[in-house]
Amino acid sequence: MIRLMFLLPILLCLGWYYFLRVNGVPLKQGKRGFIYILAFSTLVLGFFVLMMHLTNPG
Template sequence: MFLRYNNVPIKEGKKGFMYILAFSAFVLGFFVLIMQITEYTPTDL
């Protein structure tokens, strides 16, 4: 609805969505890497 209201083609919307997914995956990977480096376990709390 937002895309249609702003006259953005579906192709552009999908491209933006893929960028968001890629960025989210990168952030998730970064946090997993930091957790591995610091040997963090959820039971430490």
Template sequence: MIRLSFLLPIIMCAIWWWFLTNRGYTLKEGLRGFLFIIAFNTIIIGFFVIMLFVTNNQ
């Protein structure tokens, strides 16, 4: 599952881009949202990677 984690920010950014275009906003106006999405996903993916190393029982 962790190997597919790169899809989460791509999907979330695509949804955000779709929302912006439907509401008539430009990508420049929605840049802050993209940054929040990337930051949020970096924290979540980082947490899961750390948990993989912490719980590795070898």
């Protein structure tokens, strides 16, 4: 499961790109959404890494 966490920001960015294209919004105007997606994905990945270190029995 953790191995596939790199797909989270990729899929979210592709979805955001599709949303912008469908609604006719330029990429420059939607740049903040990409930043939010990357920040959210970093937080989620950081949380899982922290939990792996805290629960590691060895």
